[in-house]
Amino acid sequence: MSSRWMKGLQLPGGLVFLGLALTASTVAALEPDALFDKVSGSVWSVRTFDAQERPLRAGSAVVIAPGRLVTNCHVLAKASSFVVKKDNVTYGATLELPDPARDLCQIKVANFAAPAVVLAPAGSARVGQRVYAIGNPRGLENTLSEGLLSGLRGGVGGESEARLLQTTAAISPGSSGGGLFDSEGRLLGITSFAARDGGSLNFAMPVEFLAELPTRAKAMLEARAREPAGSSQRRMPGVEVPLSEPLQPGDALEYVRIDKLTGNRSPVIYRLDKVNGDELSFNMGGRIEKIGGEVVSVTSPAGGMFDTSSPPGGWVRKDIQPGMRWHLDYIAASGDRLRHELNVxxxxxxxxxxxxxxxxxxxxxxxxxxxxxxxTGASLVGTRFVGSALYSPELGRIVRFEGEHRRGNASATSEALELVRIQR
Structure with missing residues (x-):
């Protein structure tokens, strides 16, 4: 029976309209393959890396607006950098809006043209409806699983009205941050976790939370900024810590060392082990600094010439100002223990x-x-040294150092050390 013929029927009790509603619902529901074709281009994988560019975690993310994706904050935890990826296409990404309490983080990608998904209407989730999860479980990109919405649970983020979505659609490691869709391909929630040894107990954060991300992220960051320095609550998964914030044990300064003669680049990590009064101990005591950046000792010169030629106290003075000049005459405490006479x-x-x-x-x-x-003596014949440093008063440390030292005609050293990031 065609819908046009039904539209012409005059039946009592509004039966014509009921029939039309059922027909519209049937048309709106998509077959699984059609649903996958519609929304899979909007679900990307997320790969995170530590300060040495070693892989940390893999997860998923859903495009919700131009250049904006949402994932779980726990996917980004302890990452120094992360990318979004699909097939052979990869984009660098940055954190924009963190809401760790609800485990939702919005990330930003420049020059990103993947289409945004359609969001399901608020309150439209119904127990028993057919749902589909799309994510990247165990690195298997664009995996589709089907199930039912098996429950609506309260108490998310400490609010009684929050409704966690429980589903029988499969969620595995790597699916975190993927999308849970209704049968029309509209986003119902962000897949987040599965109960351990819980059978088909899988959960997603409801799509209603996305509208609250900007307000909640702003409030969280403002509250965090008011907390005392060193508070254990200041470091939250997926939250970018300002570079100028004091270092805490476990933080690391990531530099790259560049051999300017060969072009070779290698990472140099100064990891903070402990804070003892006003002294910071890096790399198991291999480098010890005062809190203000003054160098106390270097017994493990990981930074090449930056360490082996370092003056007592470091390359700069605490009272450094533009236009200052001074003379240095010292024997380096590490490396070959060479005598340096330098004008600064x-x-x-x-x-x-x-x-x-x-x-x-x-x-x-x-x-x-x-x-x-x-x-206590020294050779009367010296070899030329030229160097430079860029010093950040805000960070209290050198962010780039260059040095060139020629030992006669046969040997030369020319290298640079540059701060890449501070790993929190």
Whole structure:
């Protein structure tokens, strides 16, 4: 019977309209393959990395607006960087809106053209309805699973009206941050976790939470900024910590060391082990600094010339100002323990970017001679040394160092050490 013929029927009790409603509902529901074709292009995988670019976690994310995706905050925990990926296409991404209490984090991707999903109307989730999960379980991109919405649970994020979505659709590691869709391909929620040894007990955060992300993220970050320094609540999964925040044990300074003669690049990590009064111990005591950045000792020169030629106290002075000049005459405490005679000049301020943040830094130049040192004596013939540093008063440390030292005609060292990010 055609819908046009039904529309012409005049039946009592509104039966014509009931028939039309049922027909419309049937038309709106999609077959699983059609639903997958409609929304799978909007579900991407997320890959996270530590400070040495080693893989940490894999998860999923759903495109909810142009250049904006939502994933679970626990997917981003402890990551120094992360990307979104589909097939052979990869984009760098940054955290934009964190809501760790609800385990939802919005991320931003530049020049990203993947289509956004359609959001289901608020309150439309119904127990017993057919649902579909799309994610990347165990790295298997664009995996579709089917099930029922088996329950609506309260208490999410400490609010009684919050309704967690319980589903029988399969969710495995790597699915976190994927999409849970209704039969029309509309997003019902963000798949988040499965109960351990719980059979088909899988859960998703409801789509209604997405509208509250901007307000909740702003409130959380403002509350966090008011907490005392060193508070255990200041570090939350998926939340970017300002570069200028004091270091805490477990944090790491990630530099890259560049051999300017060969172009080879290698990571250099200074990991903070403990804080003892006003002293910071890195790399199991291999480098010890004062809280203000003054160098106490370097017994493990991981940073190459930056460490082996370091003056007592470090390359800059605490009272450093543009236009300052001073002379250095010292025997380096590590490496070959060579005698250095250097003239130091502080230039003006200039911009420098670290981890996407623009800093104002001071340029410091070094020029002089290095002598082979034996005991308390020294060779009378020196070799030329030229170096420079960019010092950030905001961070209280050098963000880039360059040095060139020529030991006669046969041997030369030319390298740079640059701060890439601070791993929190």
């Amino acid at each position: 000049t502080v230039g003006g301020a200039r911009p420098f970017r670290v981890g996407g943040l623009e800093l104002n830094v001071l340029h410091v130049g070094y020029e002089g001679w290095i002598y082979a040192s034996y005991g």
